[in-house]
Every structure is written in C-alpha cells, then in structure tokens.
Amino acid sequence: MEHQAEKSNGRHDSDHPVVSFLGPVSSYTHQTALQRFNDNEYGFEPASSITGVFEAVQSGAADFGVVPFENSTNGAVIFTLDLLADRQSMYADISVCDEAYLDVSHYLLGHKAAVTSSPEMSGASTPTSLIPSPLKPRSKPLSSIKHIKRIYTHPQAFGQCEIFLGAYLKGIERIDVSSTSKAAELVKEDKTGTSAAIASSLAAEIHGLDVLAKAIEDREDNTTRFFILRKGVDETAKHTGNPTKSLISFTVDHRSPGALADVLECFRNKKLNLTSINSRPTRIVPFQYIFFVEFEGSLRHDPDGRVKGALSDLEKYAQSWRLLGSWEDKLVR
Numbered sequence: 001m002e003h004q005a006e007k008s009n010g011r012h013d014s015d016h017p018v019v020s021f022l023g024p025v026s027s028y029t030h031q032t033a034l035q036r037f038n039d040n041e042y043g044f045e046p047a048s049s050i051t052g053v054f055e056a057v058q059s060g061a062a063d064f065g066v067v068p069f070e071n072s073t074n075g076a077v078i079f080t081l082d083l084l085a086d087r088q089s090m091y092a093d094i095s096v097c098d099e100a101y102l103d104v105s106h107y108l109l110g111h112k113a114a115v116t117s118s119p120e121m122s123g124a125s126t127p128t129s130l131i132p133s134p135l136k137p138r139s140k141p142l143s144s145i146k147h148i149k150r151i152y153t154h155p156q157a158f159g160q161c162e163i164f165l166g167a168y169l170k171g172i173e174r175i176d177v178s179s180t181s182k183a184a185e186l187v188k189e190d191k192t193g194t195s196a197a198i199a200s201s202l203a204a205e206i207h208g209l210d211v212l213a214k215a216i217e218d219r220e221d222n223t224t225r226f227f228i229l230r231k232g233v234d235e236t237a238k239h240t241g242n243p244t245k246s247l248i249s250f251t252v253d254h255r256s257p258g259a260l261a262d263v264l265e266c267f268r269n270k271k272l273n274l275t276s277i278n279s280r281p282t283r284i285v286p287f288q289y290i291f292f293v294e295f296e297g298s299l300r301h302d303p304d305g306r307v308k309g310a311l312s313d314l315e316k317y318a319q320s321w322r323l324l325g326s327w328e329d330k331l332v333r
C-alpha cells in the first residue's frame with residue numbers, strides 16, 4: 001500500500017503550486033508540509049538540504065518552502081539561521097510567511113538482532129559525585145540493541161535524545177546526516193544490520209525498518225517549529241485579526257558599548273514583546289555577530305504605528321537590518 005507521505009507527488013503543472021521541503025520523504029519537515037498544505041492542491045518536491053529549499057524558493061522552482069527553525073528541547077536550527085543570515089545576498093527575495101508546529105517523537109530504527117534476547121539493560125545510570133541524580137530515559141529498548149555499532153540522524157535529533165542515548169548507547173559512534181529520513185534510508189541500505197537511525201515512526205513504515213525503541217526523545221513536549229518561506233510578500237494576504245509575529249536580522253557596531261541594548265530598547269519603547277533572539281557569526285570579523293530578533297506585531301497590520309516606529313528608531317542603532325517576514329502566530333499556549 002502506498003502511504004500518502006511516500007509521494008513527493010511531483011506535480012509541476014501551473015495548476016499546482018510547488019512546496020519544497022527538506023527530504024527525503026517522511027522527514028519531519030515533510031510531515032509538516034503535508035499538514036500545512038493540502039495534498040490535492042500542491043505539488044511536493046523534496047530537497048536534499050535546507051539550502052536546497054532556499055534555492056528552490058529563491059529561483060522560483062518552488063512557490064513555498066518548509067524549513068525547521070527551532071526545537072523546544074534543543075533550540076535553534078543553525079543551518080536555517082545561517083541561510084536567513086544571507087551573508088552573500090543569495091536569498092534576497094525570500095521571506096517568512098507562516099509558521100507551523102509539529103509534535104516530534106523519535107524512534108530508534110534498525111534491524112532486530114538475529115538472535116533476539118531481552119533488552120538486558122535497565123537504563124539506570126550510576127549516580128556519580130558530578131551527577132548525583134542522573135535523569136532517567138522516558139523509554140527503553142523493545143529488544144536487544146547490543147549489536148548497534150553506529151547511529152545516524154540529523155544533529156538536531158541527537159540533541160533531543162541525549163538521555164536515552166546516554167543510558168543505552170553510550171560511546172556508540174554518531175553520524176550526522178542531512179535529515180532523519182535520510183538516516184532511515186542509509187540504515188535500510190546497510191546490510192550488516194548494525195546501524196540504527198533516529199527517525200519518525202513514518203520513516204519506519206516507509207523504509208520497512210524494525211522499531212528498536214519508541215519515544216526516545218528526552219521530553220514528552222518535544223516540539224519543532226517550522227517556517228514557511230515564499231518569494232517576496234503576498235500583498236493580497238488579508239489580516240485575520242489573529243496575533244502576528246515578525247522576524248528581523250541586523251548587525252551593530254561591535255565597538256560601540258550598548259549598541260545591541262539600544263536596538264532592543266527600540267522594541268521596549270514601543271511595548272513590542274520579543275519572542276526570540278538568536279545570533280550567528282558574521283564570518284567577516286571573528287566574534288562579531290548577525291542578530292535575529294522576533295517580536296509580536298506586523299508592519300502590514302500596525303494600527304497604532306508601533307512596529308513602524310520601532311523599525312524607524314532601529315535605523316539609528318543598527319549598521320544594517322532586514323525584515324525577514326511577518327506571519328500569524330500559531331503557537332498554542
């Protein structure tokens with residue numbers, strides 16, 4: 001039976017706008033794309049990297065792009081921040097037009113050991129003076145995983161499963177790959193049966209892998225936030241009356257004391273709540289940064305002019321800045 005998510009559906013006719021996502025199929029980004037865009041109305045195209053999604057949107061090969069932005073357990077997705085930093089002005093037309101949240105539950109996938117014994121290990125770490133009360137993993141292996149010699153996944157997923165990995169797979173080689181679904185693909189290809197992937201239950205179904213452990217994420221509330229990208233701004237979009245958020249990037253003069261505080265003050269003065277702040281190296285001068293600030297509000301619906309006011313004040317303190325987009329706040333509080 002073909003799974004709905006097995007199709008990247010490859011529709012390219014003008015009737016179907018194309019959505020580019022970090023693939024291959026069954027990645028969490030793919031699942032988010034399917035959740036956000038109706039399968040009958042859109043074509044879905046996997047990209048092999050987050051860069052590929054940005055390129056597809058900037059070139060017009062795709063109408064929309066879906067990229068991970070941050071995870072509630074492990075923080076910012078630096079690949080996406082680096083692309084939004086756009087140091088070489090390669091993605092000048094890209095804007096963030098929406099966000100989507102996905103509950104992320106990771107599975108350990110692989111091939112069951114030829115002789116299946118019980119899962120032996122208790123998962124209880126020995127308390128040490130340094131860690132007197134080690135955290136207990138939320139789940140345990142369903143069968144023995146003693147044969148596992150290497151684990152593949154996306155670096156974000158490793159960071160979300162540290163307790164389980166520390167308890168049951170300590171010291172096992174970790175191999176970073178471009179997505180969790182790529183990891184599942186590689187494990188399927190490894191005929192030695194000694195590789196495992198951290199990926200979704202959907203990836204297990206699609207690649208026909210054995211589930212060695214379920215729900216191995218450190219926290220039950222593990223959630224990833226994704227951005228929806230498009231080229232330019234949809235001037236026809238109607239304001240729904242729901243709360244909005246915006247994202248800007250900026251640089252400041254690093255020799256000027258308080259320059260960053262001055263920029264942040266622009267938002268405080270206009271009573272605009274900040275919802276996230278991140279930074280990445282400029283890669284021009286060591287230890288100088290491009291900052292990202294997300295705030296509640298939108299320039300396109302700004303009845304009391306607070307956003308306009310903050311952005312015009314910011315002109316005085318930022319060396320350079322860019323409004324990366326505004327969208328409807330989708331966080332369920």
Ligand SMILES: O=C(O)C(=O)C[C@]1(C(=O)O)C=C[C@@H](O)C=C1
Pocket residue numbers: 022026027028029030068069070071077104154156157178179180181224
């Ligand atoms: O690897 C995937 O499946 C992805 O869609 C990427 C990604 C991420 O970069 O955060 C998405 C959700 C999870 O947080 C882990 C990985």
